[in-house]
Amino acid sequence: MTATLEETPRATRQPSRDQNKRFAYLLLLPALLPVVMLSAAPLLRGVFLGFTDARAGRNVDINFTGLENYQELVQDTQFWDAFKVGLIWAFAVTILQFGLGLGLAGLLNQPLRLRWLARTLALVPWAMPPVVVGIMWKLVYHPDAGMLNEAFSRVGLDGLRHNWLGDFSTALPAVILVGIWAGLPQTTIVLLAGLQGVPRELHEAAQMDGAGAFRRFRAVTWPALAPVVVAITSLDFIWNFNSFGLVYVLTAGGPGGKTMLPMLFAYEEAFRYGHYGYAAALGNVMVLLIVALLAVYLRRRLREAN
Amino acid sequence: MARSRTASVKTFKRAAQYLTLGCYLVFLGFPLVWLLSISFKEPREMVELHPTLIPKHPTLQNYVTAFTEQDLARSALNSLIVASASAALTVLLALPAAYSLVRFKTRLSTITLGWVLVSQLFPFVLLVIPLFLILREAGLTNTRFGLILVYVTWSLPFALWMLQGFVRGIPRELEEAASVDGASRLQVLRRVVAPLLAPGLVATSLFAFISAWNEFFFALVLLKSPELATLPVTLARFVGVEGIARLGPLAAGSLLATLPSLVFFAVLQKRLAEGSLAGAVKG
Numbered sequence: 001m002t003a004t005l006e007e008t009p010r011a012t013r014q015p016s017r018d019q020n021k022r023f024a025y026l027l028l029l030p031a032l033l034p035v036v037m038l039s040a041a042p043l044l045r046g047v048f049l050g051f052t053d054a055r056a057g058r059n060v061d062i063n064f065t066g067l068e069n070y071q072e073l074v075q076d077t078q079f080w081d082a083f084k085v086g087l088i089w090a091f092a093v094t095i096l097q098f099g100l101g102l103g104l105a106g107l108l109n110q111p112l113r114l115r116w117l118a119r120t121l122a123l124v125p126w127a128m129p130p131v132v133v134g135i136m137w138k139l140v141y142h143p144d145a146g147m148l149n150e151a152f153s154r155v156g157l158d159g160l161r162h163n164w165l166g167d168f169s170t171a172l173p174a175v176i177l178v179g180i181w182a183g184l185p186q187t188t189i190v191l192l193a194g195l196q197g198v199p200r201e202l203h204e205a206a207q208m209d210g211a212g213a214f215r216r217f218r219a220v221t222w223p224a225l226a227p228v229v230v231a232i233t234s235l236d237f238i239w240n241f242n243s244f245g246l247v248y249v250l251t252a253g254g255p256g257g258k259t260m261l262p263m264l265f266a267y268e269e270a271f272r273y274g275h276y277g278y279a280a281a282l283g284n285v286m287v288l289l290i291v292a293l294l295a296v297y298l299r300r301r302l303r304e305a306n
Numbered sequence: 307m308a309r310s311r312t313a314s315v316k317t318f319k320r321a322a323q324y325l326t327l328g329c330y331l332v333f334l335g336f337p338l339v340w341l342l343s344i345s346f347k348e349p350r351e352m353v354e355l356h357p358t359l360i361p362k363h364p365t366l367q368n369y370v371t372a373f374t375e376q377d378l379a380r381s382a383l384n385s386l387i388v389a390s391a392s393a394a395l396t397v398l399l400a401l402p403a404a405y406s407l408v409r410f411k412t413r414l415s416t417i418t419l420g421w422v423l424v425s426q427l428f429p430f431v432l433l434v435i436p437l438f439l440i441l442r443e444a445g446l447t448n449t450r451f452g453l454i455l456v457y458v459t460w461s462l463p464f465a466l467w468m469l470q471g472f473v474r475g476i477p478r479e480l481e482e483a484a485s486v487d488g489a490s491r492l493q494v495l496r497r498v499v500a501p502l503l504a505p506g507l508v509a510t511s512l513f514a515f516i517s518a519w520n521e522f523f524f525a526l527v528l529l530k531s532p533e534l535a536t537l538p539v540t541l542a543r544f545v546g547v548e549g550i551a552r553l554g555p556l557a558a559g560s561l562l563a564t565l566p567s568l569v570f571f572a573v574l575q576k577r578l579a580e581g582s583l584a585g586a587v588k589g
Contacts, residue, residue, distance in 0.1 A: 023491055024410030028418060031403035031462060038437060038459040039425065045436035054439075100330075107327045112320075120572065121331050124338060127567035129520035131538040132560040135545055136341045139557060145357050145550060147340040153356065184334065242431055245522035249542050263431060263523075270435050271527055283431040 049280035056274025069281035079282060081257055082265035083289070088172065089261060090241040093179040098233055100180065101187035108188070109195045126185035134249030137178045141165050165251050171258045175250055182246060183239070187232055194228030195221070230301045234294055241290060262286055345369070345557035352550050368554035369562070378559050380533060381540035385563075388450055388525075388536060389518040392457035396465050396514040397507055399458065404469035405499055422463040438527055448530050456524050461514040468513070472506030473499070516567050537563045 050069055054062045073079055108119055125133065140147045141164040152160040164174040198221055206216045244263040247253070253260035253268070266286075270279035339359070344352070345368050347361045372378050407415045437456070438447070446452030476499060484498045485491070500507070522538040529535055535543075541563060544556050 020410055021412055024406045024412050025414060027402035027406035027495075028412075028414055031399040031466065032414075032418065034399070034455055034459045035421070035462060038440070038455060039433060042433045042436035042440055045440065046432050049436055049439070103326070104330050107323055107330070110323060112323060112327065118327055118331060121335060123571050124568070125334055127571040128564045129522070129538050129567070131520075131522050131542050132563050135541060135556060135560045136337050138545060139344055139553060140337050140340055142553075144355065145344075145352055145553065147336075147357070147359075150357050181334065181337070245538065245542075248522075249545055266431060266434065267523075267527075270438075276435055276439065280435045283433075283435060287432045 046280050046283060049277055050284045051281075052277045054277040054280070056276060062277075065277070069278050070285065072278065073281055073285060078257065078260075079265065082260045082262050083286070085172065085258070085260055086241055086262040089176060089179065089259075090237050092176045093183065093240045094233055094236045096176075096180050097183050097187045097236060098191075098229070101184055101191050104184070104188045105191035105195055108192055122188060123185045125182055126189075128182075130182060130243070130245040131249050133178065133182045134246045137181070138165070138250055141174060166255055168255055168258055171251055171255055175247055175259050178246060178250060179240060179243070183236065187236060190228060190232045191225070194225045197228075198224040226301075230298065234297065237294070238290060341557050341561060344553055345561055347554055349551040349554060352553050368558035371555040372559040372562060375555065377532070377535075377540050377544075378537070378555075378562075381535050381537045382562070384450070384534060385519055385537040388453055388457070389515045391450070391454045392461065392518040393511040393515040395454065395458045396461045397511045400462060400465035400469050400510065401500065401503065401507065402495065404466050404473050405495060407466065407470050408473040418466070422466055425463040434523070434527070441528065447528050448534065450529075450534060453525060453528050453536075454518075456528070457514070457518040457521065460521075461517050465510045465514060468510050469503065469506055472503050476502050512570050516570055519563075519566060 051064060051066060052062050053065045053068070104122060108115060108122065112118070128136070139145070143149065143161075143163040143166070146164075148164065149161045152158065162170060164170050202220045202224075203216060206220050211219065241261075242263055243261065244267065247259055247261050248264060248267075251259045253264040262282075266279050266282050269275045269282060343359050343361060346364045346366070347357075348363050348365050348367070351357075351362055403418070407418060441447050441452045441456070444452075446455065480502070481494050481498055484494050489497065520538065521536075522542070525536045525539045526542070529539065532540075532543075537559075541556070541559055544552065544559070
């Protein structure tokens with residue numbers, strides 16, 4: 001390894017610039033290798049696949065089909081239905097999560113007794129694997145043995161008993177509620193961290209000037225929180241739009257496609273019907289649409305901020 | 307008079323706050339209580355039309371079934387293997403890389419940091435199918451190693467991000483002192499930097515472990531043999547064939563699957579509440 005002090009004069013023991021660079025790359029490369037193989041390569045491959053007729057069971061003659069997949073996709077009502085369901089789901093979950101999360105973060109920021117316990121409990125849904133969350137809520141919604149229907153019966157509202165996940169009109173709202181439940185802790189924690197970053201002195205100054213709670217929120221808290229709000233709502237939106245496990249367990253997209261999220265649809269196309277090329281095209285289109293939506297949102301938010 | 311009025315307004319406000327907080331906690335906690343309740347119920351109580359919150363004849367049978375049932379025990383072991391290996395490999399790759407990012411500024415390190423940020427925003431829909439095909443061509447579908455590779459790639463960005471923060475906290479003088487004493491750069495990394503990073507390494511590996519433990523989609527797509535299936539996949543299969551009497555073991559199994567993450571959160575909740583780790587964990 002390195003020579004000892006007695007053998008080498010001090011000056012040459014300082015590693016040269018090139019040596020440093022080589023050492024830096026040596027440390028970095030092992031981490032970059034799987035990344036290039038498993039995220040950069042698939043990215044390019046996915047773009048390519050979208051223009052082919054690749055299918056399950058057909059390994060050799062994959063044909064380049066140009067825009068065929070995309071033409072088919074544009075006319076595929078099931079795709080647009082899934083996209084619409086995905087939008088409703090992602091908007092509803094993100095917005096409600098944000099509203100509820102802001103309220104909860106505000107409360108957890110108050111000097112209440114047992115606050116540490118409340119903070120811990122508020123994190124619990126986050127600790128559960130999405131599949132387990134799905135299973136748990138399936139048990140809550142169970143038409144016969146479920147807690148929800150029983151609760152309605154207990155308070156004399158037998159008429160409200162319902163097959164929540166099986167009914168066309170209630171399936172999506174029921175699933176959205178679960179989505180909010182599962183994501184609330186994360187949104188709350190981020191907003192809580194944001195609230196703690198709001199300078200206390202500003203609040204006190206505003207209070208001295210006689211500003212009420214609402215005015216203080218609008219004039220002090222909200223502007224300071226804005227960057228956090230933009231970050232968490234856009235991330236939440238992407239995560240929600242791409243979610244899979246939760247709804248897969250709850251309804252698997254049913255009844256009648258009412259809860260068929262884009263990821264569920266892509267999964268079915270690829271791994272049930274084996275339409276790899278088509279599913280890849282679907283992924284590409286979805287990404288373009290999300291990026292476009294986010295660009296519009298971020299531009300508007302940033303303009304407001306300036 | 308005015309004084310007591312503001313006092314009572316204050317009390318009223320406090321009461322309203324506690325009430326609202328209570329509602330939140332019921333909303334967040336009650337499904338879990340229901341899951342807990344079902345996990346202690348006997349099969350015959352499950353078919354009664356008006357279920358009660360407190361089991362009439364509490365039993366541990368469901369936990370025994372969940373544990374002894376071939377599927378769940380084996381899946382738990384599979385999950386343990388896959389998650390531990392992913393966590394170990396993630397840390398092993400991320401530690402030198404994070405060190406390199408902080409201590410040596412090169413073009414590659416700038417690119418890497420950029421990718422770390424972008425990857426947090428990237429919708430993984432785009433990757434699913436091509437990634438599946440690449441792994442299939444490499445003969446890695448239906449192997450644990452393939453799944454582990456996916457998880458490592460998945461948690462690396464976050465691990466890098468977190469560890470480089472910890473590396474920044476290490477005083478340079480310590481490393482310089484060691485190298486003056488004749489330690490090679492690799493020795494400095496191993497004997498000086500790594501031990502000082504211990505808390506960061508623990509937190510990072512736990513995060514990698516939990517995200518692998520919870521992951522469902524790739525486990526579902528990549529592993530076709532039931533004897534390789536991880537816990538979330540097996541539990542999901544259970545749901546598909548749920549007879550009402552099977553709800554008990556299903557609930558018990560689900561709770562057992564949550565245990566590692568719950569312990570983790572209990573230990574790290576203060577740090578999490580401080581927001582230092584927030585924002586980078588996928589739900």
